[in-house]
Amino acid sequence: MEHPENDEAYKGLAVNKGVGPVTTINPYLQRKRFARRKMSAADYVEGILKGDTSILGQAVTLVESTHPDHHAMAQEVIEKCLPYSGNSVRIGISGVPGAGKSTSIDEFGIHVLKEHGGKLAVLAIDPSSERSKGSILGDKTRMEKLSVHPDSFIRPSPSAGSLGGVARKTRETIVLCEAAGYDKIFVETVGVGQSETACHSMVDFFLLIQLAGTGDELQGIKRGIMEMADGIVINKCDGNNVEKCQMAATSFRNALHFFPKPESGWLPKVLTYSGFYGLGIKEIWDMVYEYFAFVKDNGYFAYRRNEQAKYWMYETINEQLRQSFYENPTIVERMTAEERGVLDGKKTSFVAAKELLDTYFALLH
Ligand code: GDP
Numbered sequence: 001m002e003h004p005e006n007d008e009a010y011k012g013l014a015v016n017k018g019v020g021p022v023t024t025i026n027p028y029l030q031r032k033r034f035a036r037r038k039m040s041a042a043d044y045v046e047g048i049l050k051g052d053t054s055i056l057g058q059a060v061t062l063v064e065s066t067h068p069d070h071h072a073m074a075q076e077v078i079e080k081c082l083p084y085s086g087n088s089v090r091i092g093i094s095g096v097p098g099a100g101k102s103t104s105i106d107e108f109g110i111h112v113l114k115e116h117g118g119k120l121a122v123l124a125i126d127p128s129s130e131r132s133k134g135s136i137l138g139d140k141t142r143m144e145k146l147s148v149h150p151d152s153f154i155r156p157s158p159s160a161g162s163l164g165g166v167a168r169k170t171r172e173t174i175v176l177c178e179a180a181g182y183d184k185i186f187v188e189t190v191g192v193g194q195s196e197t198a199c200h201s202m203v204d205f206f207l208l209i210q211l212a213g214t215g216d217e218l219q220g221i222k223r224g225i226m227e228m229a230d231g232i233v234i235n236k237c238d239g240n241n242v243e244k245c246q247m248a249a250t251s252f253r254n255a256l257h258f259f260p261k262p263e264s265g266w267l268p269k270v271l272t273y274s275g276f277y278g279l280g281i282k283e284i285w286d287m288v289y290e291y292f293a294f295v296k297d298n299g300y301f302a303y304r305r306n307e308q309a310k311y312w313m314y315e316t317i318n319e320q321l322r323q324s325f326y327e328n329p330t331i332v333e334r335m336t337a338e339e340r341g342v343l344d345g346k347k348t349s350f351v352a353a354k355e356l357l358d359t360y361f362a363l364l365h
Pocket of ligand 1: 098104276
């Protein structure tokens with residue numbers, strides 16, 4: 001049967017004519033753009049030290065920029081912020097997509113801010129951010145409670161040419177956040193090894209979120225990642241999944257027995273929780289803070305930070321040397337011909353590499 005509303009006589013749903021597009025916008029705006037005064041490095045630093053989140057956000061954008069002018073300014077800002085940084089706890093949080101990272105970070109963040117006060121910054125290292133030109137990690141919409149919390153600052157993963165580049169920028173952003181008074185830093189990451197290593201190299205505690213029944217605990221697939229973890233937490237321990245999670249926890253504990261004793265002297269713990277239902281969150285953070293007390297007491301906390309500083313010095317050298325080589329116009333010009341030579345079997349890879357390197361070094365003289 002025809003719906004009564006389709007009847008002409010039915011007047012319940014009057015459709016009014018809409019308003020057409022306006023012909024002019026505010027002429028004042030058209031004539032005069034908002035001229036924002038160009039900020040100096042000192043302006044950025046002043047804003048950051050005051051804890052101004054808008055200026056902090058702009059400074060992070062500066063750090064992430066690939067423009068050479070921005071690069072110099074960013075380095076100046078970072079250097080000036082350095083004396084005010086370091087006074088924080090940095091926690092890396094990793095897990096496969098779907099492990100429940102964002103749900104958990106939302107809960108973790110609210111818990112930590114409530115129990116320990118201070119301010120929290122959530123940053124991210126996403127190895128796929130270059131390919132996708134965007135990152136799902138550290139996305140505000142994924143963390144509903146934290147994103148509206150006045151003491152939190154959430155920043156998605158930077159996108160840069162390489163994972164090393166992404167990680168370095170995240171590390172520099174940590175400095176800025178700390179100078180702005182963020183004394184708790186979460187670094188979220190995902191991946192199958194490399195990004196976890198990068199994350200591990202800038203945090204004090206590395207938390208690995210696992211799921212039950214993926215077989216990782218039995219096959220030791222991600223052994224390298226497990227070895228980096230200071231704590232392993234099994235998520236989604238709720239409903240009829242509880243027993244499976246507890247069994248997985250036992251398997252992980254058993255697997256950890258076969259790993260060499262960590263340098264920190266801390267034996268990683270395995271806990272179960274439910275990020276969605278907020279169960280077992282307190283136990284996780286009691287563990288993390290117990291770890292901090294333990295490693296601050298035995299000196300490992302400071303030792304690890306020093307080692308990381310050294311690691312990043314070498315990483316930066318490596319990255320800049322590589323960049324300087326690959327972006328050199330003469331090298332760029334010759335690269336294709338050398339590559340062709342190798343592909344056509346006219347030259348060995350080593351000879352071609354040596355020729356390019358010799359060309360590069362000769363240019364430096
Ligand atoms: P991410 O990709 O690691 O950030 O994972 P999400 O936080 O987006 O979570 C992936 C899916 O798992 C979502 O549908 C969540 O609702 C669900 N999830 C997250 N935590 C839990 C939990 O503790 N229990 C249950 N049952 N589901 C959860």
